[in-house]
Structure formats: structure tokens, C-alpha cells
Amino acid sequence: MSALLEVRGLAKRFASRAGREPSPWIIQNLSFSVNEGEFLTIIGPSGGGKTTLLNMIAQIDCASDGEIRFQSQIAPVNDLKALKPGLDCKIGYVTQEDNLLPWRTCIDNVLFPLQVQGKLNDETKARAQNLIRAVGLAGWENHYPHELSGGMRKRTSLIRTLVYDPPVILMDEPFGALDAQTRLQLQDDLLRLWNLGRKTIVFVTHDIAEAIALGDRAIVLTRQPSQVAGEHRITIPRPRDIRGIMTHPEFVDLYQRIRAQVQ
Amino acid sequence: MADTALTFDESAARNRRIIIRVGQIALAVGLIWIWKIGSQTAGELFFADPFKVWDRLIAITLSGELWMHTYETLRISFVGFVLGCFFGVLLPFVLRRMPRLTDAIEPYIMASVGVPKYALIPLFILWFGIQDAPKLWLIGLLVFYPVFIAIFAGIRGVDGRLINMARIAGASEARINREVIWYALLPFFFSGLKIALPRAVSAAIIGEFLVGNKGIGYYIEHSRQQMDVTGAFTGIVVAIALVLIVNSALTYIDKRLNAWRPTDRHMAV
Amino acid sequence: MATLNSTGGPGVGVLEGNALLGWLYSRRDQILVLLILIAGWHGLSLLLGTYWIGTPWGVAVRLYNGLLNGEIIRHSSYTLAEALAGFAIGGIPAAVLPFLLRRLPIVTAILDPFMVGGYGSPKLALAPLFILWFGIGLESKIALVAFTVFFIVYFSTLSGIRALDTKLVQMAQVMGASEAKVARYIIFPGAVPHIFTGFRIAMPYSIGGAVVAEIISANRGLGYLIQLRSMNFDTTGVFVALVAVCVVVFLSNLVVNVVERRLLRWRPPSDVTAQKE
Numbered sequence: 001m002s003a004l005l006e007v008r009g010l011a012k013r014f015a016s017r018a019g020r021e022p023s024p025w026i027i028q029n030l031s032f033s034v035n036e037g038e039f040l041t042i043i044g045p046s047g048g049g050k051t052t053l054l055n056m057i058a059q060i061d062c063a064s065d066g067e068i069r070f071q072s073q074i075a076p077v078n079d080l081k082a083l084k085p086g087l088d089c090k091i092g093y094v095t096q097e098d099n100l101l102p103w104r105t106c107i108d109n110v111l112f113p114l115q116v117q118g119k120l121n122d123e124t125k126a127r128a129q130n131l132i133r134a135v136g137l138a139g140w141e142n143h144y145p146h147e148l149s150g151g152m153r154k155r156t157s158l159i160r161t162l163v164y165d166p167p168v169i170l171m172d173e174p175f176g177a178l179d180a181q182t183r184l185q186l187q188d189d190l191l192r193l194w195n196l197g198r199k200t201i202v203f204v205t206h207d208i209a210e211a212i213a214l215g216d217r218a219i220v221l222t223r224q225p226s227q228v229a230g231e232h233r234i235t236i237p238r239p240r241d242i243r244g245i246m247t248h249p250e251f252v253d254l255y256q257r258i259r260a261q262v263q
Numbered sequence: 264m265a266d267t268a269l270t271f272d273e274s275a276a277r278n279r280r281i282i283i284r285v286g287q288i289a290l291a292v293g294l295i296w297i298w299k300i301g302s303q304t305a306g307e308l309f310f311a312d313p314f315k316v317w318d319r320l321i322a323i324t325l326s327g328e329l330w331m332h333t334y335e336t337l338r339i340s341f342v343g344f345v346l347g348c349f350f351g352v353l354l355p356f357v358l359r360r361m362p363r364l365t366d367a368i369e370p371y372i373m374a375s376v377g378v379p380k381y382a383l384i385p386l387f388i389l390w391f392g393i394q395d396a397p398k399l400w401l402i403g404l405l406v407f408y409p410v411f412i413a414i415f416a417g418i419r420g421v422d423g424r425l426i427n428m429a430r431i432a433g434a435s436e437a438r439i440n441r442e443v444i445w446y447a448l449l450p451f452f453f454s455g456l457k458i459a460l461p462r463a464v465s466a467a468i469i470g471e472f473l474v475g476n477k478g479i480g481y482y483i484e485h486s487r488q489q490m491d492v493t494g495a496f497t498g499i500v501v502a503i504a505l506v507l508i509v510n511s512a513l514t515y516i517d518k519r520l521n522a523w524r525p526t527d528r529h530m531a532v
Numbered sequence: 533m534a535t536l537n538s539t540g541g542p543g544v545g546v547l548e549g550n551a552l553l554g555w556l557y558s559r560r561d562q563i564l565v566l567l568i569l570i571a572g573w574h575g576l577s578l579l580l581g582t583y584w585i586g587t588p589w590g591v592a593v594r595l596y597n598g599l600l601n602g603e604i605i606r607h608s609s610y611t612l613a614e615a616l617a618g619f620a621i622g623g624i625p626a627a628v629l630p631f632l633l634r635r636l637p638i639v640t641a642i643l644d645p646f647m648v649g650g651y652g653s654p655k656l657a658l659a660p661l662f663i664l665w666f667g668i669g670l671e672s673k674i675a676l677v678a679f680t681v682f683f684i685v686y687f688s689t690l691s692g693i694r695a696l697d698t699k700l701v702q703m704a705q706v707m708g709a710s711e712a713k714v715a716r717y718i719i720f721p722g723a724v725p726h727i728f729t730g731f732r733i734a735m736p737y738s739i740g741g742a743v744v745a746e747i748i749s750a751n752r753g754l755g756y757l758i759q760l761r762s763m764n765f766d767t768t769g770v771f772v773a774l775v776a777v778c779v780v781v782f783l784s785n786l787v788v789n790v791v792e793r794r795l796l797r798w799r800p801p802s803d804v805t806a807q808k809e
Contacts, residue, residue: 059706092707101721112707116704134783286642367564371562377781379777379781381747390584474748488661492567492664503657
């Protein structure tokens with residue numbers, strides 16, 4: 001079975017002014033693949049181009065070289081004008097900042113993609129309500145983003161992407177800015193929700209423990225120019241206990257192996 | 264390689280600039296052309312012929328009339344401006360020492376901002392006569408408010424953090440006044456100035472509509488009353504040019520003075 | 533800018549109990565200043581004679597009568613109508629234009645110096661021109677106000693569109709929004725606070741502009757009243773008209789603020805994108 005998402009020899013550097021030296025490669029010769037239903041975590045140092053990578057997969061930025069294949073079809077990454085952000089809603093993207101629309105209430109934000117895609121009906125509205133309840137935001141639907149805490153806004157941003165059910169979801173350090181307690185809670189929520197639908201998730205983080213706790217497979221990226229330094233299969237069985245994961249016998253071994261690869 | 268397509272294209276940017284320049288010149292020429300057509304169709308009672316306006320402009324420049332009126336307008340703007348600035352800077356410093364008085368009179372000052380100062384011109388004419396005085400009052404008031412508010416906000420902003428820091432570092436009161444407050448106030452003062460100076464000139468012109476027998480405003484209104492449409496247009500062209508020159512000069516000085524400050528291009532108007 | 537900050541002293545028993553008295557007590561400094569101002573006004577009037585300055589009471593009585601016989605209302609509504617019509621005619625195209633130009637940055641760049649010139653030029657100085665063209669009635673005032681308001685609202689709206697967070701646009705695009713949907717759901721709501729700032733700044737200018745134009749040449753309206761009564765050395769009457777102008781300015785600002793607050797309930801309290809004048 002061929003992979004759902006394939007990245008081959010991807011390379012990226014920003015445009016340089018004519019007459020000046022070309023700017024350094026941010027990503028070079030990056031290749032990996034993601035299978036359907038897989039939870040892939042990508043670990044890398046901050047500033048290593050992880051966000052750029054996700055931007056390219058999500059089609060909001062173009063590549064300097066290489067190709068990206070989605071469902072065995074080549075995605076138009078090389079030409080700025082040919083980009084199709086979100087690839088017709090097949091790729092969802094949970095960004096680092098919550099990017100909620102400040103003028104909409106929590107539930108209106110969650111319903112936003114449905115509204116844009118013309119899929120707003122009773123069934124989808126009910127789905128939104130279920131998601132709101134599932135992440136513990138019940139009762140806060142009619143509040144504006146500035147009235148919600150950071151964790152609540154993150155949760156809203158998360159279910160906003162889940163609500164329209166894209167086959168692949170990209171996540172860019174979504175829990176990075178939260179306190180440890182909230183982070184554990186949200187990791188738990190995420191795995192629970194993922195279990196219900198078994199979507200394909202590509203999750204970027206700089207936190208090794210998080211990568212091990214959440215993923216089926218972890219990929220380590222080098223510093224700029226980023227390449228794949230190594231791949232690790234996470235053999236810890238599911239369902240996983242987020243809070244107790246560190247005591248699992250295989251955890252320490254995995255952690256040390258990954259730690260050695262991350263410079 | 265796809266990379267070359269992304270290299271920043273200098274020549275494309277240059278082409279863009281050329282297109283914009285050409286577009287602007289074309290638009291300007293187009294507007295003058297419409298002006299000319301307008302004067303022919305609507306009749307010269309409504310729309311002066313642009314070429315006649317140009318001729319008139321040359322004529323009054325040569326005869327010295329232009330200079331006389333411009334000087335008059337600028338003279339009165341300047342005097343009113345100085346008066347307004349003086350009180351606008353003085354008052355906040357005086358009030359700084361008397362917080363209770365400041366709180367007491369503040370609502371009235373804010374309320375007085377809501378009074379359209381131009382509406383007071385007839386009253387000023389009534390009270391102060393038909394010479395310079397009513398215009399000076401008008402200009403003075405229009406300059407006073409932005410300068411006062413700017414300096415006031417500046418002082419409030421400065422008080423506290425920087426002053427405490429300076430005190431801790433051992434600065435004397437006089438030194439604090441001179442260096443910390445003055446330098447901190449400069450950008451505020453300047454922002455007030457940028458509003459106040461063009462306003463002063465505008466106010467002078469509008470004041471001259473209603474009182475006096477010299478100045479660009481007088482020239483415009485007098486021409487209108489005599490149905491000298493060409494003259495009215497000429498005066499307006501001079502008035503617009505004058506204010507725009509003042510604006511540009513201020514913007515230029517501002518850029519030079521504040522070159523070191525990171526600008527937020529979204530705030531630039 | 534400073535806010536009202538009077539401290540109430542430690543409450544005296546009877547004052548604590550009554551909310552109104554408590555409020556008055558906390559504002560006692562300001563009330564004292566008010567009384568001094570009124571007393572000073574009255575004193576000045578006695579000193580110089582009502583020829584030069586009417587008494588406070590005289591102004592109040594005249595105002596009351598003016599309201600009763602409808603004269604003040606009539607002229608106020610005339611001025612207000614000019615201001616509002618000009619506001620709409622100038623403000624609405626000015627708010628719409630930047631959206632239309634959004635995809636044509638070259639056109640915006642071409643227009644820019646003309647817009648800046650228009651914004652910077654002394655718009656009220658063109659009053660005689662409008663009076664020449666449109667005559668002594670309503671239309672010249674409306675034209676002047678429209679001209680003034682246009683540039684203010686244009687620049688506010690433009691800065692609102694430019695200040696837009698591109699990440700929000702990208703987010704919407706990833707979710708499948710077309711260009712039109714992005715404009716409708718992201719750009720327009722994002723620019724609304726700035727449009728309202730433009731409205732808020734332009735409102736007093738529209739009333740002020742109408743009044744000034746009336747002072748120069750009119751046969752109705754508050755500016756006309758001011759000018760007429762000044763000519764007749766009727767200072768009390770002038771004061772009455774001025775009070776009416778202030779009230780109109782105050783009420784219109786109030787309406788704009790109320791509408792703005794309702795429309796922008798979603799704004800976090802510390803949002804600094806809206807600039808105060």
C-alpha cells in the first residue's frame with residue numbers, strides 16, 4: 001500500500017536578491033512518508049524549518065526543489081501561483097498560534113470551516129457541539145476568544161480543524177505555549193479524539209517526551225539545512241496513558257535514542 | 264530548477280515602479296484635462312479655465328500680489344501658532360505640579376475640545392474687532408489643543424518609570440527636567456506639531472474668508488463675491504499648494520529627526 | 533490620555549448611604565470649578581454689559597424659549613441633516629473603495645499621492661468653491677462635508693485592510709475559502725474596527741464643516757444663526773446657538789460610540805488598533 005503522503009527530496013530556501021549571495025538552505029533533501037491512519041511525530045530543534053515544512057505540505061508556501069505527493073498525485077508545490085492551500089480541504093492545519101477569528105464566538109469559530117465549505121447543516125452543527133463537549137468547552141460556546149484562556153483557545157482551534165474531518169491533519173507544536181497541566185490534558189484529549197476516527201496526523205514538536213507519548217512513529221530532523229536524521233518506531237502499545245507514559249519500560253530507551261540524534 | 268523562479272526579480276520591481284509613476288502622471292494629466300473640459304461645458308462662471316488660472320497665477324506672482332497675500336497668511340499663521348504652542352507647552356508643565364487642580368478642570372478641558380472652534384469666529388469678530396485679533400484667537404486655539412494634549416500625554420507617559428530610574432541613578436531635579444523629560448517629550452511634541460502647523464495655516468485662510476482685507480483666504484472669498492471665478496480658483500490652488508508644502512516639510516523633518524525609530528508602516532498616514 | 537481620577541475622601545456616614553450624594557461628593561472639586569466658571573461668567577457679563585456677553589441665566593432662558601418655539605430644533609436639524617448626508621455620501625464610498633482596490637495594489641499606489649494630497653489639503657478652505665457651485669442652500673454644505681469625510685474614512689479603512697493578519701487569511705484558505713469568502717469573512721470584519729475609527733474621527737468634522745460653511749454663506753442652520761446673531765450683536769443668541777452646536781456634536785459622538793461598542797463587543801479591552809484622535 002503506498003503512503004498517503006510522501007515527501008521526496010524536498011528543499012527550501014528563501015528568495016535572494018539578484019546580485020547577492022543565495023540565501024542558505026533551510027531544508028534540503030528531506031524525504032519521508034506517512035501512511036494512512038498513522039500518527040507521525042516530527043521532532044526537531046526550534047527554528048529548524050519545521051513550520052516551513054508544514055507550510056509546504058499544507059500548500060501555503062512553495063518549495064525550491066523536490067516534490068510532495070498526496071494520494072500518489074503530485075501536489076503543485078513548486079509554483080507560487082499554482083498552490084492550492086489545504087488541497088481542497090484534504091489537509092487540515094492546526095497552527096502554532098490559535099488564529100481564531102476574534103470577532104466570532106467560540107462556537108462560531110468552530111463552525112467557520114463548515115460555513116466556508118457550505119457544509120453547515122444540523123448534522124455538522126451537532127458534530128461541532130459534540131466536539132465542544134468532548135474537549136470540555138461546554139458552556140463557553142458563546143464567549144469571544146478574548147474571554148477564553150490560552151488553553152481554551154487552543155482547544156477551540158483544534159476542534160475547528162477536526163470538525164470538517166480532513167483526511168490528513170498537520171499540527172505545528174499546538175501545545176507548546178501551554179502550561180504542563182493543560183498540555184497533558186490536551187494530549188490526552190487529542191489521543192482520545194484520534195482514536196475515534198484514526199485520522200492521519202503529522203505532529204511537529206520539539207518535546208521528545210510528547211513525540212514518544214503521542215506518535216506511532218517519530219522522525220528526527222537535523223538543524224538547518226534540515227534532513228531526516230532518523231526514524232523511530234514507537235512500540236508502546238495503545239491506548240496510551242499520557243500521564244504515566246514515562247514509567248513505561250520502553251520509554252527511557254526510546255528517549256535516549258532520540259535524544260542522541262537531536263543535536 | 265524551480266529555485267530560479269523565486270529569485271527576487273529586481274527588474275520586475277523596477278518595471279512596477281515605472282508603471283506607477285506613469286499612471287500617476289497620466290492621472291494628473293487626465294484630471295487637468297477633465298478640468299478643462301468642465302470649464303468649457305459648465306461655463307466659465309462655474310469652472311475657471313485651467314490655462315487662464317495659470318496665466319492669472321503668473322500675473323499675480325509678477326505683480327507681487329501673490330507674495331503680499333501669502334506673506335499675510337503665513338505671518339498670521341506663525342504668530343497664532345507661536346501663541347498656541349506657548350500656552351500648549353506651558354500649561355501641562357504648570358499643571359504637572361498640581362494634580363488636584365488638574366483633575367478638577369480636566370472634564371471641562373475635554374468638553375471644550377468638542378466645541379468646533381471655527382464656529383466661534385463670528386463671536387471673536389464681535390469681541391475682538393476686524394483686525395488680526397479674531398484670527399489670532401482662532402489659530403491660537405486650534406494650535407493649543409493638539410499641542411496641549413500631546414505634551415500632557417507625554418508628561419503623563421514620562422512620569423514614573425524613567426524619572427524613578429533617573430532619581431535612583433542620582434540625577435538632580437533640574438537634570439531630570441532637562442534631559443529625561445525633554446527628550447521623552449520630543450516625539451509627542453512633534454506629533455502635536457504635525458497636526459497643529461497645517462491647521463494653523465488652514466485656520467488663517469478660513470479666518471480670512473470672514474474678516475480682513477488681505478491674505479489668501481481673503482483673495483479667494485473676495486474673488487468669489489466678485490464672481491471672479493478665475494481668481495477664486497487661483498487662490499484655491501495657492502492655498503492647497505501652501506498647506507501641502509507645509510505638510511511635506513514637516514514630514515521630511517519628521518523622517519530625518521526620527522530616523523532611528525522603528526516605524527510601524529500601518530500607522531503611517 | 534488622563535481619565536477622571538478624583539478620589540473620594542473617607543465617607544462621612546450620611547454620604548456613604550446615599551449613592552447620588554456619594555457621587556457628588558467624590559466630584560466635589562469639579563463641581564466647585566463648575567460653579568466658579570459660571571460665577572466668573574456672570575461676573576464678566578455684569579462687568580462688560582450684556583452687549584458683549586450675555587449672562588448665564590439669560591442664555592439658559594433664551595435656550596429654553598428657543599427650544600419651546602422650535603426654532604433651535606429647526607436649525608439644528610437642518611445642520612444635522614447636512615452633516616449626516618455629507619457623512620453618508622463621503623463615508624460610504626470611502627469605506628468601500630479600499631476593498632475594491634485590494635487586489636489592485638498598483639492602482640492603489642497610483643492613487644496614493646492624490647489621496648494624501650486630498651487628505652492634507654485644507655478642505656474647509658474650499659468652502660467658497662462649493663458655495664460657488666452649489667449655491668447657498670443645503671447642497672454646498674453636503675458637498676463640503678462629503679469631501680472632508682471621504683479622505684478621513686478612506687485612510688482609516690485602508691490602514692485597516694493593510695493591518696490584516698495574513699495568518700488569518702491563510703487559515704481560511706487552508707479551509708477552502710475562495711477569494712470572495714476570504715474578503716467577506718476575514719477581511720471585512722477585520723477592517724470594521726478601523727472603519728469605525730474613521731467614522732468616529734470624521735463625525736465632529738462633518739458637523740464642524742457644515743457649521744463653518746453655514747457661517748460663510750447660508751440662510752438656515754446653526755452656523756447661519758451664529759453669523760446672523762453676531763451681526764446683530766446678539767451675544768446671548770450666539771451663545772444659545774453655540775450650545776446647540778455642542779449638544780449636536782456630543783449626541784452624534786455618543787451615537788457613534790454606542791454603535792461601535794455594540795458592534796465591537798468582541799474586542800479585547802487592551803486592543804490598541806483603534807487610534808484615538
